[in-house]
Amino acid sequence: MGLKSALSRPLAAYIHHRYQQWQQDPVATQQRIFRQLLEKGRHTAFGRDHDVAAIRTPADLARQVPARDYEALAPYFERVKQGEADVLWPGRPEYLAKTSGTTSGAKYIPLTKDSLPNHINGARDALLHYVHATGNSRFLDGKLMFLSGSPELEKVGGIHTGRLSGIVNHHVPAYLRRNQLPSYRTNIIEDWETKLDHIVEETLPENMTLISGIPPWVQMYFDKLVQITGKPVKDIFPQFDLFVYGGVNFEPYRAKLFETIGRPIDSIELFPASEGFLAFQDQPGNPGLLLLLDAGIFYEFIPAEQFFEPNPPRLTIGEVELDRQYALVLNSNAGLWGYSLGDTVRFVSRNPYRVVVSGRIKHFLSAFGEHVIGEEVEQTLREAMSQFPEVEVVEFTVAPRVSSDPQEPSRHEWLIEFARPPHDAAAFAAALDAGLRRRNVYYDDLLSGSILAPLLLTPLPAGAFQRYMKSLGKLGGQNKVPRLSNDRKVAEGLMSSEQAR
Incomplete structure (x- = not known):
């Protein structure tokens, strides 16, 4: 067992214990987050416009802060993008996460000093929960690959801006950087097919133990490996035993992916978004994702069948029911207020609160x-x-x-x-x-x-x-x-x- 593998086990036990503490009273945890957000939000332009200082309860929040998507909140995001301070959160963001696909073009989601730990620690804690649950930490001694966007950043309104995965790439702990692939040189290649060729070239001679990415793009990587070597992935990377993914349901891809690998391996599902790292699979084999209630996000849930009503109910964590579809609304220390994420979830457990991601409210x-x-x-x-x-x-x-x-x-x-x-x-x-x-x-x-x-x-x-x-x-x-x-x-x-x- 290598040094990183050995040291990860006591750290995994510590992180697991911390999570167990807030899970003992999740409603109180969310109430604490709620109060913290209001205290800081009152001092912003958004806070003054919506009289956040007068909000005392979630019912007040629902009355004074409508649930809105990015397009409806765009005037505030545009002010942030122009470099104005104290718009949605005190000060200016550390980064803007740029995403595409909305009707208004690119989205620029603020990442603040307060919200960054949520993004940086979420994937780490998912891996440590896996180590704690299984005792398997040997993957930390091999090479780890995260198929992500380019880490190259630009300046928008004086704020470093780029894809979320690229931003987070800058915050990979130093002790893991020597394990990490692909290289920076390869990661900044924009053309996917060219980038894929370089990833294959870099990884073929390495001892890959963990591979992470969206399943269809990982499948493309595996197909290229098999095409070049004529071998299944298990023979190319004999120590590869952990697949980490998020963004889509894995099930439609599982059979082909495992056939290409040549054997089943463990997997961990994540629920990351530019707006926040929301949940991860904390128990191997359990499809439910642990909702992160102590990560600077106060959640509201709109029953999906009522989402398009003029004034739909906005429920808090203590009011949700099992096996019912909810649209997610976020209030966070990134300066998101009544933010309709667009994703729908279904609760499969309330002790602790676990969800499965069921789709998009507009899809x-x-x-x-x-x-x-x-x-x-x-x-x-x-x-x-x-x-x-x-x-x-x-x-x-x-x-x-x-x-x-x-x-x-x-x-x-x-x-x-x-x-x-x-x-x-x-x-x-x-x-x-x-x-x-x-x-x-x-x-x-x-x-x-x-x-x-x-x-x-x-x-x-x-x-x-x-x-x-x-x-x-x-x-x-x-x-x-x-x-x-x-x-x-x-x-x-x-x-x-x-x-x-």
Whole structure:
């Protein structure tokens, strides 16, 4: 056992003990965070505009601070971006995390001196919980790879600005830097395919023990390794035994990823966002992610079915129920107030509070009134794949197919890139339909009433999703394909990319 591996064990025990302390009274923990936020927030421009000094209870907060997304709060973020101090949080942020994909273009999320530890310590604590639970710390003695965005930063309004993963990269502890790959030189390469070639070149001769990244991009890395060596990943990296991921549901990718590796390995799921590191898988094998209630974030939860109402309820942690969908609203020491994150979660435990990430509040399919959510299609696909064990899926998305012909009902279209297709595509499509009907009563009613026809399964050629993402300039990094759309923008984009070949 190496020195890092040995030293990690007492540190893991200490961190686990600290977490156990705040978990004993999570409601009181959140109340303490609430008071701390109000004390600092009252001295800001946002605080004066919303009379934060007069807020005493979460009910006051809900009355005085509406739940709003980035676009609605953009005037405040723009002032921060221009370098103005004391706008959302005292002083100026240490960094701006730049992300893309919103209707207003790039988002600039502040990272303050108070909020940075949440981002830096979240992944560390996830690994230490794994060490504490399993006793396995040997991965710390090998090479660790984090597939991330470029760590190169620019100045915006005098504030260092870049991708969150690149910013966090600057705060990797010195004792881990010698273990870390890829190199800075490789990490700053913007073109994903060029970067991937360099990552493969750097890692092939190394003893890789931990690999982290979004599953579809890690799969691309594994495929490249296998293509070059002709060996499964387990033979290339015999000591590789921990996969860390976040950003998407792992289940649709699990079978193909493990087949490429050549054996099952342990995995840890994280729930990171530019707005905060929110949760991690604290128990191996337990799909629930421990919600971080002592990390400078006061959470509110809007029942998903009421999210689009004029004044939906905003619940605190003590009011949530198990197995109900909630949209997340954040108030944090990054200066986020009533911030609608856009993600939905479902609680699977209240002692401690654990969630699964179920989708995006705006990524649902309800073109016909069915309101299908991401979790439902992912579970449906996983169930169908268990019935057809030959099937491996690379990527997929679901879109409405609205018919103008009264003789041909409208339907859902599942666009799937298979690594290995089903032997009987019609039977596989029928299994998908049956699974979704069991999970969504509205979809079942629409098919029963012949308002919708059974779904259309559209297999896509190998590499279709990669080509589509590349056409958008979103290949690699932290970019993800929407699981569901209420329109055909993604579906038509995929089709257009293939027709243009």
